[in-house]
Amino acid sequence: MRLADFIIENLEPILQAWEDFARTIQTPGADLDRVDLRDHAEQMLRAIAMDLRNTQTAQEQIDKAQGLAPQDEDETPAETHAVTRLMAGFSIDQMVSEYRALRTSVLSQWLQQVKHGTPLDIDDMNRFHEAIDQALTESIASYSRAVEASRNVFLGILGHDLRTPLGAILLGADILRRSEELGERGNKVAGQIYTSVQRASQIVGDLLDLTRCQMGPGIPVKRVDVDLAPICERIVEEMRAFHPHAQLKYETTAPALGSFDGARMEQVFSNIISNAVQHGDARLPITVRLAVSEGSLVFTVHNQGAPIPEDVLPFIFNPMGRFSQRSVIEHGPAEGLGLGLFIASEIVAAHDGSIEVTSTSQWGTEFRVTVPLLATGEA
Numbered sequence: 001m002r003l004a005d006f007i008i009e010n011l012e013p014i015l016q017a018w019e020d021f022a023r024t025i026q027t028p029g030a031d032l033d034r035v036d037l038r039d040h041a042e043q044m045l046r047a048i049a050m051d052l053r054n055t056q057t058a059q060e061q062i063d064k065a066q067g068l069a070p071q072d073e074d075e076t077p078a079e080t081h082a083v084t085r086l087m088a089g090f091s092i093d094q095m096v097s098e099y100r101a102l103r104t105s106v107l108s109q110w111l112q113q114v115k116h117g118t119p120l121d122i123d124d125m126n127r128f129h130e131a132i133d134q135a136l137t138e139s140i141a142s143y144s145r146a147v148e149a150s151r152n153v154f155l156g157i158l159g160h161d162l163r164t165p166l167g168a169i170l171l172g173a174d175i176l177r178r179s180e181e182l183g184e185r186g187n188k189v190a191g192q193i194y195t196s197v198q199r200a201s202q203i204v205g206d207l208l209d210l211t212r213c214q215m216g217p218g219i220p221v222k223r224v225d226v227d228l229a230p231i232c233e234r235i236v237e238e239m240r241a242f243h244p245h246a247q248l249k250y251e252t253t254a255p256a257l258g259s260f261d262g263a264r265m266e267q268v269f270s271n272i273i274s275n276a277v278q279h280g281d282a283r284l285p286i287t288v289r290l291a292v293s294e295g296s297l298v299f300t301v302h303n304q305g306a307p308i309p310e311d312v313l314p315f316i317f318n319p320m321g322r323f324s325q326r327s328v329i330e331h332g333p334a335e336g337l338g339l340g341l342f343i344a345s346e347i348v349a350a351h352d353g354s355i356e357v358t359s360t361s362q363w364g365t366e367f368r369v370t371v372p373l374l375a376t377g378e379a
Contacts, residue, residue: 003124004052006110007045015041017105022098027089039084041102043077048131052124061130078135079142086146095143099136103129162204170197195242206339209346219343221261221350223375228256228265228297232290235269239277246277247285256290256297258373264347265371271340272301272367280365281305292373296353299369308359316357317345344369352376 007014015038022037085095106128176182176190209219229252236250276286280303287302308316348355353371 004049007049021101040077040081078138082139082142223259226262252290268344271344276303297371302366304364
């Protein structure tokens with residue numbers, strides 16, 4: 001008996017084995033009933049049997065073995081199964097274990113018939129493995145997409161809900177630090193609260209920007225005619241006030257008039273300068289330059305100190321790529337996961353600009369931002 005025929009004729013014992021195994025998986029949610037335990041298993045088995053009956057070329061076989069089979073526009077049973085298992089509380093390891101159990105169950109029951117004289121077609125077995133691997137690939141990809149989407153929604157809700165209480169605390173701290181009734185010590189404490197909440201608000205803003213980038217076309221910008229020179233100078237002065245130990249030098253050659261989103265470009269200036277202050281050698285100057293050259297704004301920040309590691313440099317604008325177990329062990333869980341450079345790169349990209357970084361032990365580290373003065377299509 002061909003394997004495809006065996007699967008169709010023995011659906012019930014195969015599904016019962018699937019159900020029995022799924023019942024052994026411990027999840028945090030309520031126990032699943034018979035229908036939920038068998039979720040999409042029958043549809044997957046019928047799809048596999050249909051695939052086994054179809055002829056395929058050698059290249060199609062190779063593609064399927066590598067998880068590169070043609071993608072169907074409609075959601076496959078394996079993709080839907082992954083989402084329902086995620087909603088039921090299954091981990092990705094537990095979901096993968098179901099496919100291992102299904103593979104074993106089908107082949108063991110089929111081989112039992114082979115022992116009783118049924119001819120064995122090795123090609124059927126190979127193609128069955130390929131079909132299971134393809135279904136598993138679809139499930140893992142679907143599970144991962146659902147996890148990423150739910151994470152982004154969570155971050156968006158969290159950031160949105162935190163803004164209101166943080167705004168209230170910021171306003172209250174601002175009133176207290178300006179009050180003459182608290183005395184010097186009270187005003188100092190209120191000032192520290194104000195600065196800390198301001199930083200927390202910035203982090204929340206970065207989280208919301210990250211969510212926008214992951215769920216949409218990127219960070220939106222509203223370009224208007226503005227001079228960025230005084231904005232950049234103000235950011236430098238604020239950095240000097242917040243970091244009195246830092247030796248910040250600001251150089252500008254001319255007004256930086258152009259079509260920009262001033263608030264967003266302010267984030268770019270602040271994030272890149274903050275990065276230099278945090279990672280540069282405090283004993284040596286940090287040079288901030290703003291100039292106009294060949295129809296573009298050119299903003300550079302140069303600092304001395306330990307260079308950016310070579311393995312980190314390619315991922316410097318990608319917060320996920322910069323994460324590793326080694327970075328957590330060496331620098332703690334907070335460092336290396338900052339969103340500042342990522343947000344800056346997204347804002348620059350939204351302005352049709354570019355951002356580059358060079359870093360060596362001899363030269364130091366320099367971030368260079370180039371943004372056209374006029375938006376695409378403007379005269």
